Amino acid sequence: MTPSPLGLYLHIPFCRQRCDFCSFYLEIHRESRAEAFVRSLRHEIELSAQQHVTTNRPIQSVYFGGGTPTVLATTQLVAILSEIRTHLTLAADCEITIEAHPSTISEQDLVQLLQAGVTRLSFGAESMEDGDLDRIGRPGSVHETVGAMTRSRAAGFTNINLDLMYGLPDQSLEGWRRTLAHCLTLKPTHLSCYALTVEEDTKLASNIERRLSPAPDEGLQIEMDEAAQGILSDAGYERYEVSNYAQPGYACRHNLLYWTNGEYLGLGPSAQSYLNGIRFGNIADLAAYDTSLTANRLPIESRTRLSEEEQLRDAVIFGLRLIRGIPSHHLHQHAANYGHAAVTAQLLAQQLIEEHGERSRLSARGRLQADTIAGQLY
Numbered sequence: 282m283t284p285s286p287l288g289l290y291l292h293i294p295f296c297r298q299r300c301d302f303c304s305f306y307l308e309i310h311r312e313s314r315a316e317a318f319v320r321s322l323r324h325e326i327e328l329s330a331q332q333h334v335t336t337n338r339p340i341q342s343v344y345f346g347g348g349t350p351t352v353l354a355t356t357q358l359v360a361i362l363s364e365i366r367t368h369l370t371l372a373a374d375c376e377i378t379i380e381a382h383p384s385t386i387s388e389q390d391l392v393q394l395l396q397a398g399v400t401r402l403s404f405g406a407e408s409m410e411d412g413d414l415d416r417i418g419r420p421g422s423v424h425e426t427v428g429a430m431t432r433s434r435a436a437g438f439t440n441i442n443l444d445l446m447y448g449l450p451d452q453s454l455e456g457w458r459r460t461l462a463h464c465l466t467l468k469p470t471h472l473s474c475y476a477l478t479v480e481e482d483t484k485l486a487s488n489i490e491r492r493l494s495p496a497p498d499e500g501l502q503i504e505m506d507e508a509a510q511g512i513l514s515d516a517g518y519e520r521y522e523v524s525n526y527a528q529p530g531y532a533c534r535h536n537l538l539y540w541t542n543g544e545y546l547g548l549g550p551s552a553q554s555y556l557n558g559i560r561f562g563n564i565a566d567l568a569a570y571d572t573s574l575t576a577n578r579l580p581i582e583s584r585t586r587l588s589e590e591e592q593l594r595d596a597v598i599f600g601l602r603l604i605r606g607i608p609s610h611h612l613h614q615h616a617a618n619y620g621h622a623a624v625t626a627q628l629l630a631q632q633l634i635e636e637h638g639e640r641s642r643l644s645a646r647g648r649l650q651a652d653t654i655a656g657q658l659y
C-alpha cells in the first residue's frame with residue numbers, strides 16, 4: 282500500500298518588525314537569536330525523525346512559513362533543508378515553498394535557494410499601492426515587490442505566489458481593482474487574497490479603538506471578494522479555496538493537505554502537527570523552545586487524540602472551504618454525529634452550503650462567511 286502523503290511545516294519565528302495587523306507568534310530578528318534557533322530547529326528535525334515514525338513516508342511538501350523565513354541567512358535556510366534531507370525522505374517531486382518578504386532577498390540568495398531544491402516562492406505583497414502598506418504598518422514598497430518578482434524569474438523560479446489583503450484602512454474598491462490589475466502584469470502562478478481581519482492585541486486593533494483607523498467594512502469586503510473572483514477568473518486563475526486562486530496545475534500542494542485533513546509535521550516554536558489522528562503543538566516561546574531542545578526533549582506542549590467523529594468534523598469544516606467540496610454523506614454524517622442536523626438544514630436552505638450531486642461545498646455567499654459557518658458546524 283502506498284503510504285499516505287505527509288507535509289512538513291517549519292515555523293521561522295522572526296521578522297524585522299511587526300506589521301500593525303499581525304498576531305502571529307514571532308520575535309524581532311537578531312543574529313544571535315537566529316543562530317541559536319537554527320541549531321535548535323536542526324536538532325528538532327533529527328529528534329522528530331527518530332520519534333515520529335515518518336522516516337519511511339515520503340514528504341510531498343515542505344513549507345517554510347513564519348514570521349519571515351528569508352530574514353535568516355540563505356546559508357541557514359540551505360542548512361535546514363540539508364538537515365531535512367539527511368533525516369527524512371522527500372518525494373522526488375516534493376514541493377518546497379519559502380515565504381519571503383520582497384525586500385529581504387537578493388538574486389544571489391534566490392539562485393542558491395533554487396539550487397538547494399526550493400521549487401516555490403511566496404511573497405507577502407499585501408497591496409500594490411504604497412499608501413495601503415503605510416496604513417497597515419507594513420514595511421517595504423510596491424517597487425520592492427516588482428523587483429523581487431523580476432529577480433526571482435531571473436534566478437529561474439517559475440512558481441511564485443503573491444499574498445494580498447483587501448479591506449485595508451481607507452482602501453477603495455477601485456484601489457483594490459488596481460492592485461489586482463498590477464499583480465496580473467507580474468504573472469504570478471498563484472494568488473492568495475485574504476480579507477483583513479482585526480486580531481486582538483494588535484496595533485491595528487488599538488488604532489481602531491482609538492479611532493485612528495477605520496474598522497474594516499464588511500459590505501465593501503464582500504464587493505472586493507466578488508471583484509477578485511471576477512478579475513482573476515477572467516485572467517485564467519481558478520479559485521480552488523475560499524482565499525486562493527491558481528493558474529491550472531499550480532494549486533499549493535502543501536495548503537491542500539490542510540484542507541483535505543491530510544497529515545503534517547510542524548517544527549519550530551508554535552508550530553502545529555497532525556499525525557496518526559493526534560493533533561499536537563509546540564511551545565510558542567523561543568527561549569523555552571531552545572531550552573527544551575538543548576535538553577534533548579521535543580518542545581511539544583499540547584497533544585490531543587481525535588476520535589473518529591472529531592476527525593470527520595475537521596475534514597468537513599476544512600473541506601467545505603475547497604471549491605471542489607466534500608462528499609455530501611460526510612456532511613450529513615457529521616451533522617448526525619454532532620446533533621447539527623437543524624443547523625446544516627438551515628445552511629442548505631439559506632444556500633450558504635450547496636449540494637451538487639454527491640458533493641457539498643460553501644456557496645459564493647457562504648465563502649464570505651466561511652469562519653462563521655465553521656463555528657456553527659464545530
Ligand code: SF4
Pocket residue numbers: 295296298299300303304305307347348349382405
Ligand atoms: S511580515 Fe508577516 S509575519 Fe512578519 S509581522 Fe508582518 S505579517 Fe506578521
